[in-house]
Amino acid sequence: MDGALRRRAGGIRGLLRLLSEHGEAVEADLLRHYHVDLLDLWRGALTWRRLRVLVEHLPPDAATVRALRGQTPEEEFWTPDRQLLATIADRVAEGTYAQVRLHGDPKRTRRIRPPEPIPRPGVSARRPRNTIRFGGRHGSGAQQLARVFGGAPT
Incomplete structure (x- = not known):
């Protein structure tokens, strides 16, 4: 024991x-x-x-x-075999995502987001990226940058 x-x-x-x-x-x-x-x-x-x-x-x-x-009840629930099963499920989801992105129609697959891992102790969730997405219109990037940095757009 x-x-x-x-x-x-x-x-x-x-x-x-x-x-x-x-x-x-x-x-x-x-x-x-x-x-x-x-x-x-x-x-x-x-x-x-x-x-x-x-x-x-x-x-x-x-x-x-x-x-x-x-142990806490959550830690008790996540036995080593359940941790391994969750890891396998995460990897299968990542592989599926990669296959769809690589072999799918680029117009249809560009908005697909990577899969989130199954939440469990010891695995941190993905942090959102601090990237500025431009709307594709002329000047939209300057407005977003001004909002991020607290200034007025020029």
């Missing part, structure tokens, strides 16, 4: 601290993964040693592991 539990104090004292801080997550994980009720510890059907072994070998997606890592 990532070593997060192993870095804490061991033994019964460490398990008591874990249960006091994340008892609900431990209880949910024991039921979900092992079909063991945490109340069995107080009933005498579950030993402290067995509880330690079960908790130490919880899978990485277990609620206890996530609670020990201190």
Whole structure:
């Protein structure tokens, strides 16, 4: 279990601290993964040693592991496999965009914008370019430049 539990104090004292801080997550994980009720510890059907072994070998997606890592719900959602799937989807969209721009009719494809990446932690959205687009009419560029720099057009 990532070593997060192993870095804490061991033994019964460490398990008591874990249960006091994340008892609900431990209880949910024991039921979900092992079909063991945490109340069995107080009933005498579950030993402290067995509880330690079960908790130490919880899978990485277990609620206890996530609670020990201190992740936000959004970070919990973006597991490595979902990150890879989002990256693949972004690359496919970029490839499609490139194919359409390269092989499409220039008159029809010039207004097509590049695809935005799927929003996720660690991936920043594209910033809008600070380019001045001219309307194609004579003198329209001077007016736009004047607005950008706060002056009056000449």
